[in-house]
Amino acid sequence: MAAAMNGMALHGGIVPYGGTFLVFSDYCRPAIRLSALMGQRVIYVLTHDSIGLGEDGPTHQPVEHLAALRAMPNLYVFRPADSVECAECWELALNAASTPSVLALTRRACRCCAPPIQAPISRQGRLCAERARGRARRDPDRHGLGGDARGCAAKQLAEEGVKAAVVSMPCFELFAAQGAQYQSEVLGRPPRRGRGRGTLRLVAMLGDRGAFIGMHGFGASAPAPELYKHFESPRRPWRPPRVIS
Amino acid sequence: MEGISHEAVSLAGHLKLWPPDRAVRRQSDFHRRPDQPLGVRRPARALRRLALARGAGRRPRPGGGGARHREARGQTDCPSLIACRTSSASARQRSRARPRPTARRWAPPRSRARASSCAGVTRPSRCRNRSWRAGAPRAPASRRLRGLGAGGLASRRRGAGASHQPIDGPVRTAIAAAVDSLKAESPARRPSSPQGQSTQKVLEKLVPVVPGLIGGSADLTGSNGTLTKLHTFVKRASMRATTSTTGCASTPWPRP
Numbered sequence: 001m002a003a004a005m006n007g008m009a010l011h012g013g014i015v016p017y018g019g020t021f022l023v024f025s026d027y028c029r030p031a032i033r034l035s036a037l038m039g040q041r042v043i044y045v046l047t048h049d050s051i052g053l054g055e056d057g058p059t060h061q062p063v064e065h066l067a068a069l070r071a072m073p074n075l076y077v078f079r080p081a082d083s084v085e086c087a088e089c090w091e092l093a094l095n096a097a098s099t100p101s102v103l104a105l106t107r108r109a110c111r112c113c114a115p116p117i118q119a120p121i122s123r124q125g126r127l128c129a130e131r132a133r134g135r136a137r138r139d140p141d142r143h144g145l146g147g148d149a150r151g152c153a154a155k156q157l158a159e160e161g162v163k164a165a166v167v168s169m170p171c172f173e174l175f176a177a178q179g180a181q182y183q184s185e186v187l188g189r190p191p192r193r194g195r196g197r198g199t200l201r202l203v204a205m206l207g208d209r210g211a212f213i214g215m216h217g218f219g220a221s222a223p224a225p226e227l228y229k230h231f232e233s234p235r236r237p238w239r240p241p242r243v244i245s
Numbered sequence: 246m247e248g249i250s251h252e253a254v255s256l257a258g259h260l261k262l263w264p265p266d267r268a269v270r271r272q273s274d275f276h277r278r279p280d281q282p283l284g285v286r287r288p289a290r291a292l293r294r295l296a297l298a299r300g301a302g303r304r305p306r307p308g309g310g311g312a313r314h315r316e317a318r319g320q321t322d323c324p325s326l327i328a329c330r331t332s333s334a335s336a337r338q339r340s341r342a343r344p345r346p347t348a349r350r351w352a353p354p355r356s357r358a359r360a361s362s363c364a365g366v367t368r369p370s371r372c373r374n375r376s377w378r379a380g381a382p383r384a385p386a387s388r389r390l391r392g393l394g395a396g397g398l399a400s401r402r403r404g405a406g407a408s409h410q411p412i413d414g415p416v417r418t419a420i421a422a423a424v425d426s427l428k429a430e431s432p433a434r435r436p437s438s439p440q441g442q443s444t445q446k447v448l449e450k451l452v453p454v455v456p457g458l459i460g461g462s463a464d465l466t467g468s469n470g471t472l473t474k475l476h477t478f479v480k481r482a483s484m485r486a487t488t489s490t491t492g493c494a495s496t497p498w499p500r501p
Contacts, residue, residue: 001463013411015459017448017459017471021465021469041412045462045471047444084427087428087443088428090444090451094412094458095412095417095420103444105443105470107468
């Protein structure tokens with residue numbers, strides 16, 4: 001399928017898109033690499049990005065795939081957090097004439113974390129929690145990175161008296177293309193805590209004093225609530241980190 | 246070009262997208278520099294294997310490459326797959342090669358007039374390919390090395406230097422308008438929705454405004470959020486309409 005999309009894009013006049021599970025991106029990887037190498041506008045819609053697949057088990061649960069895709073040059077990997085970001089990422093993917101795009105989507109329901117903003121800000125990374133609450137925090141104690149971090153983490157941190165700014169960063173590649181001042185403005189000072197499944201660039205953004213919350217191993221086969229309970233998912237009450245420095 | 250793989254050729258054969266006399270050339274550009282003359286090896290074994298495996302062409306008879314090429318071009322209803330390996334020509338071939346009238350390097354043509362000015366650059370005379378003989382204009386080497394680029398094959402088929410862009414200014418504006426409308430109605434309509442449904446809503450908004458946006462899924466299309474009610478089957482006529490000289494933006498895909 002991915003190779004056929006490459007051929008259709010090379011034919012010209014067509015913007016092909018195709019969907020499959022994110023875990024099966026391993027099978028599409030040679031063709032994805034070729035589309036990145038050739039600079040073709042091909043859109044890969046890779047869904048079920050979650051261990052919440054449940055009974056399908058670890059063979060269908062992506063863990064390292066997002067990081068592997070983000071390690072590929074000339075490839076935009078979008079991981080939108082809500083429907084607004086999903087629409088913005090589609091627009092960015094369509095306007096990328098010489099870069100293929102991957103839209104990594106989850107099957108879970110996602111709440112809209114911010115009111116719609118006219119300017120497409122997915123390419124820059126944004127402070128969801130700050131904009132949603134209409135206040136700015138210059139000196140946040142914790143930062144969250146990644147699409148899954150924003151919802152429950154910010155709420156639970158606020159209940160526990162921890163000042164937090166939650167950053168949803170749909171595309172690391174586009175954020176890395178921004179200026180250093182903007183990046184430091186968004187990310188703030190460390191310590192930061194990142195959540196997600198891509199660890200390569202995420203660790204670089206977290207810094208020496210940062211921490212990563214996410215899957216460090218393979219998933220398991222069980223109903224989704226039990227899996228989240230087993231792996232201490234963000235749906236469970238979040239506790240402040242014990243060791244930061 | 247490995248990007249156009251067997252799957253694409255199989256799909257083209259299944260949909261009968263190519264005209265009957267159109268031959269699909271699959272070649273590798275390894276071990277070649279742009280300033281070297283070209284020679285083409287005709288691997289009979291690979292040609293026979295690919296033709297039998299994909300059913301895309303008639304089984305070639307043993308014989309010379311010219312006869313095999315003519316046989317492939319003479320197919321009635323199926324696209325033919327000719328596997329060639331482009332390699333550097335030998336020293337003997339280079340010595341017999343026709344001297345080039347000018348030492349000017351090829352540059353991407355900006356217009357038809359500019360493209361005609363490159364007609365003096367010819368292919369080597371030892372090449373047995375019929376289409377490369379008789380001083381035919383040499384295909385742009387830089388474009389071949391870059392993998393044809395966006396719309397390269399379509400523009401070469403039309404013979405014009407202008408590349409065919411499926412998303413131009415008006416389409417880009419329409420995309421922005423569609424996304425803005427989605428962003429305006431998303432939080433009000435459903436504050437919590439699975440992302441599969443989100444991307445499906447996006448596609449239902451974008452497919453009418455982007456004529457060349459076409460896709461689906463290998464399976465579980467609804468679960469992957471790539472199922473839209475606006476797509477129809479791709480046929481040869483729609484493919485020809487899209488790649489015609491009038492351009493994609495002015496010839497929308499047939500909708501049900």
